[in-house]
Amino acid sequence: MRSIYKQLRALKNHPLAGGLSNADQERIWLETCRKIGRSNLVIRETTVRLPVWSMSKFFSTPMAVSVASVVMLTTGFMTTVSASDSIPGETFYNVKILTERAQIKLASLDRKAVLHTEFAVRRLDEVAKLQAAAKNEDRQTVNQPLIDHTLVAYAVQVTQATDSLRELQAEDAESAVVIANDLASSLETIAPALDAVTSQVVSTNSTVGDVQQTTTAASALITDVAVESHETADTVLSASEIKKLFNNQLALIESRYSFDGRRVETLRRVIKELMVIDQELVLPNIKELDNYLVVMKGVEKDIVEANRVFDLGGYKTAFRIFESSKRLLLKQEIGLAKAEELIVDARGLIALRVEAEKVALAEAEAAAAQAVEAQAVAEAAVSAELLETDVPAEAQGEDAGSAVQNSGLDTEELFKLE
Amino acid sequence: MSVLQEKNNHGRGLWQGVSGSFAEMHKNFAPRIERYLYFKLPRKEDAEDLTSEVFARAWAYLQIQPIAHPNAFLYRIARNLIADYYRDNSKVGQATERQLLSVPDSMNLSKQTENRFAVEELLQIIKTLKSEYQEVLRMRFFDDMSVAEIAEALGKTSNNIRVVLFRAKNALNKATKSFKD
Known part of the structure; x- marks a missing residue:
């Protein structure tokens, strides 16, 4: 009989005996967390x-x-x-x-x-x-x-x-x-x-x-x-506190709303500027930004609705509307942040290109200057060579004497100079 | 007093506001609650779903006040959920009977446990017993619960459980003998 009990105990983790694997247990745990x-x-x-x-x-x-x-x-x-x-x-x-x-x-x-x-x-x-x-x-x-x-x-x-x-x-x-x-x-x-x-x-x-x-x-x-x-207490203090809470949330959502609006406008302007510079750049989609503006219109309506509902005493609904607006704004802000990253990348790319152009220009200028210098040296060498080969030594001495005479200097002075 | 109770018996209240202890409670009790539901419901998925529901309700209760006896408390919720389940006729209509005998060979534990009965045979034998006996045998052997814990879970006295367990073992003995014959 004891062997039957042993067998039963050995079955405790068996699936047919309702045993749970670790994965099953984890799944139930996560489902519990979700329900909670x-x-x-x-x-x-x-x-x-x-x-x-x-x-x-x-x-x-x-x-x-x-x-x-x-x-x-x-x-x-x-x-x-x-x-x-x-x-x-x-x-x-x-x-x-x-x-x-x-x-x-x-x-x-x-x-x-x-x-x-x-x-x-x-x-x-x-x-x-x-x-x-x-x-x-x-x-x-x-x-x-x-x-x-x-x-x-x-x-x-x-x-x-x-x-x-x-x-x-x-x-x-x-x-x-x-x-x-x-x-x-x-x-x-x-x-x-x-x-x-x-x-x-x-x-x-x-x-x-x-x-x-x-x-x-x-x-x-x-x-x-x-x-x-507040609904339980229903005192003057609780009423004023709930109003304060609502106003704080309202101010927060409004500030986020207007800030995001400015971000969208700035992004649109910058995208247009960058597109003029280079159409090949990877830039945020302007249509997506237009969608954000549509979302923001929705948030604007929600704010008005929340105010109306709150005044009618539907506090919970008003705060729920705020929560949903916050979620929408957050989703949008994530998108805006990604768009801004793209802009930063594009600007970085343009800056790199400008830098590269500057370097190339400087190098070209340096090369041109070198070429000019080399040419001058070559010309000088050529003229010197011509002088050496074409004119005899005596003639060179005469030439030198005539040159001294032409310059109007006495021979003595010339010696002094030498 | 269970081990978990002892562990959490300091401070203001049992389990109250101690988030981590809830995870511990889940870890310790979920398998036995799931098994309890598994044998009461026709589908394993339903058993798992109701197990998470049991703990979700326990959590909601914990937000209001502490639970002195988590074992008994969880079984009570489970019993209520089973009643709700069968009250909903549509669910019962959809449910399919578990095919206890269609066990793949790989699942056969008879060799591993060095016993003469295959898994399906054992479960079949237990299934022939009175449901009260099945329950106490499962709690005793599958879940390693003490007599006191079984009594707490089923809302009965320890003496009563001892008697039921004794009769259940006898019934199991007879059933195995008749199965062999």
């Missing part, structure tokens, strides 16, 4: 650990918080100040993470969300420093795994900020609206830094995409929480 609407990378956070963070489990224990507090109190701020500028991979970085965790543990719920956002900014700053360090030291390769992990740490902080906001929403809706507003502003300021950092990341995995997706999802979630909290 969260980045796979963020949810997996604890499975991605760096050697320098190997003590991260310890950091999250109450004991670690006590240790951090004692360190902060007894060693003064010297250690923490030294640690604050450290970057991943450095000795003091652990102290920095430890201090942050201690701060989070000791913070109130509303402060937690803000702190997580601050730490997210720090992580981005660290990525920028890692990239700059690699450039300064003129390394051929940057420490990509370290950068990737720091980016993941950023995404985790952003996610934890929204999680804290959700918790706050359940406890105090009015405060949640205020904090949501703060977080939304912070995320908007993070966006350029994130773009700058991620544009330099040459990552073969999907880290950058996941990180950007997390930030976008966090932004949408923050507005959702703000609206829901």
